[in-house]
Amino acid sequence: MMRRSGSKNPMGGSITGGSSAKRDADAIEWEMRPGGMLVQKRDPNADPALKPPPNAKLRVTYGSARLEVSINLQTTFGELKKLLAVETGLQPNEQRLIFKGKERDTSDFLDISGVKEKSKIVLIEDPSSRERKYIEMKRNAKIEMACKAISEICGEVDKLAEQVSVLEGLVNNGKKVVENDITALTEFLMRQLVKLDGITADGDAKVQRRLQVRRVQKCIETLDAMKVRNAMPKSLLDHPVVTTKWETFESVPPNSTSSATPKWELFD
Numbered sequence: 001m002m003r004r005s006g007s008k009n010p011m012g013g014s015i016t017g018g019s020s021a022k023r024d025a026d027a028i029e030w031e032m033r034p035g036g037m038l039v040q041k042r043d044p045n046a047d048p049a050l051k052p053p054p055n056a057k058l059r060v061t062y063g064s065a066r067l068e069v070s071i072n073l074q075t076t077f078g079e080l081k082k083l084l085a086v087e088t089g090l091q092p093n094e095q096r097l098i099f100k101g102k103e104r105d106t107s108d109f110l111d112i113s114g115v116k117e118k119s120k121i122v123l124i125e126d127p128s129s130r131e132r133k134y135i136e137m138k139r140n141a142k143i144e145m146a147c148k149a150i151s152e153i154c155g156e157v158d159k160l161a162e163q164v165s166v167l168e169g170l171v172n173n174g175k176k177v178v179e180n181d182i183t184a185l186t187e188f189l190m191r192q193l194v195k196l197d198g199i200t201a202d203g204d205a206k207v208q209r210r211l212q213v214r215r216v217q218k219c220i221e222t223l224d225a226m227k228v229r230n231a232m233p234k235s236l237l238d239h240p241v242v243t244t245k246w247e248t249f250e251s252v253p254p255n256s257t258s259s260a261t262p263k264w265e266l267f268d
């Protein structure tokens with residue numbers, strides 16, 4: 001009579017049942033718990049609802065703040081970071097968790113790392129994240145300052161644009177206005193352009209500055225046309241006023257003929 005030989009598993013027992021059972025045993029992965037117990041390695045993707053994991057209250061220190069969070073011990077430090085993001089406003093990638101003097105990786109399990117009920121964990125903000133926030137804060141402060149300066153100029157332009165509209169109405173009705181009034185308004189508007197040009201703007205402030213520049217330029221163009229019309233005799237006011245316009249013209253082809261080309265005649 002032959003006796004079937006058994007093989008031992010890592011827990012010290014025997015495995016019988018032939019090659020199928022042996023293959024199943026070989027497929028199992030084992031891990032050592034902090035207390036020295038050898039257990040089957042946990043699958044991080046396994047459904048946690050199959051076996052409710054134990055919960056623990058952890059004490060987290062963040063600067064002068066003392067936080068207490070409840071989390072199951074069979075999750076990772078990454079899950080803990082997600083909970084702390086709600087409490088502190090720090091995104092998970094901005095957090096560094098220190099436990100027993102060592103920074104813990106996002107994928108490390110809490111219980112395997114030795115975390116227990118009332119364990120103390122230190123949370124610090126990642127230095128590179130703090131630097132990025134400082135740069136962003138300075139940039140936002142700069143944009144805010146630019147927006148405030150543009151807003152003040154906008155208020156001045158509102159007043160000047162209203163005066164331009166009043167003078168334009170008078171001139172269009174055939175009335176003469178004092179030329180110095182037109183000149184003074186033009187100078188005031190030019191000063192606003194200089195102020196706008198001196199503002200360093202980014203983002204939304206840059207867009208607002210561009211809009212105000214165009215608005216001031218349009219007012220100055222109106223005053224230029226008004227000045228020409230105001231200087232014309234009454235008998236010519238019904239004719240259109242020609243003002244300077246910046247346009248892009250295409251070059252005339254060299255073989256084309258134009259009525260503007262002078263014609264020369266030979267004389268004896």
